[in-house]
Amino acid sequence: xxxxxxxxxxxxxxxxxxxxxxxxxxxxxxxxxxxxxxxxxxxxxxxxxxxxxxxxxxxxxxxxxxxxxxxxxxxxxxxxxxxxxxxxxxxxxxxxxxxxxxxxxxxxxxxxxxxxxxxxxxxxxxxxxxxxxxxxxxxxxxxxxxxxxxxxxxxxxxxxxxxxxxxxxxxxxxxxxxxxxxxxxxxxxxxxxxxxxxxxxxxxxxxxxxxxxxxxxxxxxxxxxxxxxxxxxxxxxxxxxxxxxxxxxxxxxxxxxxxxxxxxxxxxxxxxxxxxxxxxxxxxxxxxxxxxxxxxxxxxxxxxxxxxxxxxxxxxxxxxxxxxxxxxxxxxxxxxxxxxxxxxxxxxxxx
Amino acid sequence: xxxxxxxxxxxxxxxxxxxxxxxxxxxxxxxxxxxxxxxxxxxxxxxxxxxxxxxxxxxxxxxxxxxxxxxxxxxxxxxxxxxxxxxxxxxxxxxxxxxxxxxxxxxxxxxxxxxxxxxxxxxxxxxxxxxxxxxxxxxxxxxxxxxxxxxxxxxxxxxxxxxxxxxxxxxxxxxxxxxxxxxxxxxxxxxxxxxxxxxxxxxxxxxxxxxxxxxxxxxxxxxxxxxxxxxxxxxxxxxxxxxxxxxxxxxxxxxxxxxxxxxxxxxxxxxxxxxxxxxxxxxxxxxxxxxxxxxxxxxxxxxxxxxxxxxxx
Numbered sequence: 001x002x003x004x005x006x007x008x009x010x011x012x013x014x015x016x017x018x019x020x021x022x023x024x025x026x027x028x029x030x031x032x033x034x035x036x037x038x039x040x041x042x043x044x045x046x047x048x049x050x051x052x053x054x055x056x057x058x059x060x061x062x063x064x065x066x067x068x069x070x071x072x073x074x075x076x077x078x079x080x081x082x083x084x085x086x087x088x089x090x091x092x093x094x095x096x097x098x099x100x101x102x103x104x105x106x107x108x109x110x111x112x113x114x115x116x117x118x119x120x121x122x123x124x125x126x127x128x129x130x131x132x133x134x135x136x137x138x139x140x141x142x143x144x145x146x147x148x149x150x151x152x153x154x155x156x157x158x159x160x161x162x163x164x165x166x167x168x169x170x171x172x173x174x175x176x177x178x179x180x181x182x183x184x185x186x187x188x189x190x191x192x193x194x195x196x197x198x199x200x201x202x203x204x205x206x207x208x209x210x211x212x213x214x215x216x217x218x219x220x221x222x223x224x225x226x227x228x229x230x231x232x233x234x235x236x237x238x239x240x241x242x243x244x245x246x247x248x249x250x251x252x253x254x255x256x257x258x259x260x261x262x263x264x265x266x267x268x269x270x271x272x273x274x275x276x277x278x279x280x281x282x283x284x285x286x287x288x289x290x291x292x293x294x295x296x297x298x299x300x301x302x303x304x305x306x307x308x309x310x311x312x313x314x315x316x317x318x319x320x321x322x323x324x325x326x327x328x329x330x331x332x333x334x335x336x337x338x339x340x341x342x343x344x345x346x347x348x349x350x351x
Numbered sequence: 352x353x354x355x356x357x358x359x360x361x362x363x364x365x366x367x368x369x370x371x372x373x374x375x376x377x378x379x380x381x382x383x384x385x386x387x388x389x390x391x392x393x394x395x396x397x398x399x400x401x402x403x404x405x406x407x408x409x410x411x412x413x414x415x416x417x418x419x420x421x422x423x424x425x426x427x428x429x430x431x432x433x434x435x436x437x438x439x440x441x442x443x444x445x446x447x448x449x450x451x452x453x454x455x456x457x458x459x460x461x462x463x464x465x466x467x468x469x470x471x472x473x474x475x476x477x478x479x480x481x482x483x484x485x486x487x488x489x490x491x492x493x494x495x496x497x498x499x500x501x502x503x504x505x506x507x508x509x510x511x512x513x514x515x516x517x518x519x520x521x522x523x524x525x526x527x528x529x530x531x532x533x534x535x536x537x538x539x540x541x542x543x544x545x546x547x548x549x550x551x552x553x554x555x556x557x558x559x560x561x562x563x564x565x566x567x568x569x570x571x572x573x574x575x576x577x578x579x580x581x582x583x584x585x586x587x588x589x590x591x592x593x594x595x596x597x598x599x600x601x602x603x604x605x606x607x608x609x610x611x612x613x614x615x616x617x618x619x620x621x622x623x624x625x626x627x628x629x630x631x632x633x634x635x636x637x638x639x640x641x642x643x644x645x646x647x648x649x650x651x652x653x654x655x656x657x658x659x660x661x662x663x664x
Contacts, residue, residue, distance in 0.1 A: 045523065
């Protein structure tokens with residue numbers, strides 16, 4: 001198949017179309033406007049609906065409405081917009097609605113900037129809104145992966161009746177790479193919960209208000225059970241782990257730069273490996289723990305002030321050393337910056 | 352007529368204020384009608400203002416760190432809450448005056464600058480709240496009829512038929528499928544003392560209206576029509592001409608609503624056909640006869656309605 005040259009944001013939109021997404025709701029915000037722009041052209045041709053809302057608040061709640069009918073639907077935004085949507089996300093998690101949310105993240109907090117950032121890691125993985133809930137979070141590192149993970153996100157959302165977030169950033173959203181439009185077969189899951197008009201069947205109820213004794217507790221337990229079951233979906237990319245004494249970990253677009261630094265270090269004979277979580281929630285705890293048990297040390301590189309490093313530390317429970325190499329949003333690090341830190345880590349005695 | 356306005360004689364070409372609260376050297380596109388309106392509005396208001404800007408073109412082009420075009424105190428906040436932040440600023444001024452920590456007689460105008468998206472879409476709730484509470488401030492909507500800053504997406508102020516990146520014409524669509532939201536009417540429905548429409552093509556009229564808006568006690572709303580060469584697909588040197596045409600075709604009538612009473616400030620007795628305005632812009636190039644006729648009918652009906660409102664004095 002001949003590759004096409006597209007931006008990351010466009011690849012996400014194409015992935016959604018390939019997965020049979022029929023409804024898009026959104027609101028303009030940089031740097032993700034290519035997603036709504038492409039879908040504004042393409043969705044009406046396929047009998048779908050493109051709708052630009054009056055705010056992110058409205059867009060997220062339109063998504064809630066559409067998802068409750070069982071249709072494949074999505075929204076996309078960038079960091080401040082995602083903050084505004086958070087209330088609806090909490091409701092969607094409580095109602096167990098399948099939907100896909102894309103965050104092409106930019107720098108924060110506040111207005112921050114429009115450059116690439118991974119500062120929304122906590123927001124994405126710990127639940128942006130109120131209450132005990134999580135997204136299933138996927139983070140692509142290439143444009144091909146952005147296409148495929150977005151398509152996969154629709155399946156996962158239906159499989160677990162669960163909002164799924166694609167967490168990417170301005171870097172991946174705005175750069176162009178070849179993309180092979182591999183054919184995608186959307187999987188089918190029963191929709192015995194969807195509100196489709198109770199003709200010839202008993203009515204269905206979707207609700208998130210539980211006032212009866214113990215009701216809310218059992219709803220929360222049910223959600224937690226689901227989140228544990230989602231561990232099956234954990235995905236990582238591992239590279240050069242054999243003989244590694246230090247494993248460098250990063251996610252998303254930054255992982256590409258980190259991988260190059262690891263290659264550089266290996267060429268110079270340093271025993272370094274690479275581990276990239278693709279699912280950020282559920283977090284690949286087991287993969288990290290296994291390496292820690294083998295005595296490997298970790299260096300966690302992020303485009304923020306150090307967020308994922310906390311999950312790495314929790315995963316290994318202090319059994320080995322975990323260092324953080326944070327790059328707060330502004331400039332991207334060069335592979336050499338990371339390479340220098342790798343050398344420093346390996347030369348320093350174990351703590 | 353309101354007593355605050357009785358003494359105001361109006362600006363004339365001979366007595367324009369010398370101050371330029373908005374400095375040149377900003378990064379607006381060539382021929383930007385919006386930045387011209389902003390400059391004129393600030394010129395009318397003078398240096399004793401606190402400006403509140405919602406996200407949008409004017410914020411981006413005026414404040415690329417470490418530069419700024421604002422020679423007056425200025426605060427920028429997120430997209431949806433310019434009117435809310437202005438409410439806070441105005442309340443603080445009141446409190447300071449009450450406590451004697453700010454001279455009671457010193458006049459400071461709190462003024463909001465927001466685009467059509469930040470006003471008619473995401474900021475409407477905050478605007479309505481502030482108008483209802485009656486804060487003494489001026490809200491200026493600089494309407495270039497789409498989200499230009501993010502790359503020309505439709506807003507609810509985008510005119511019928513216009514092409515934007517999220518209202519692309521094609522087999523299933525002729526561009527924007529809905530009629531422009533009438534925000535001045537919404538503002539007037541709050542029963543506030545002053546509402547007006549203006550365009551930079553009639554610059555004295557614009558300055559007078561902004562000044563009046565500041566002079567009245569309580570909230571005032573000014574809706575300024577601002578051509579955008581980048582988003583409309585027009586020539587930079589045609590912006591003023593287009594703004595003028597919009598008035599002369601009755602597409603954008605100029606009027607004031609003072610204490611609920613409508614006054615048409617520029618009566619158009621011999622209107623030009625809307626086609627003359629539409630055909631000069633790339634965003635309308637795809638329109639068929641049928642849609643142009645629909646636009647003409649709508650414009651005629653809306654103007655009739657406005658005339659009736661103005662007659663009921």
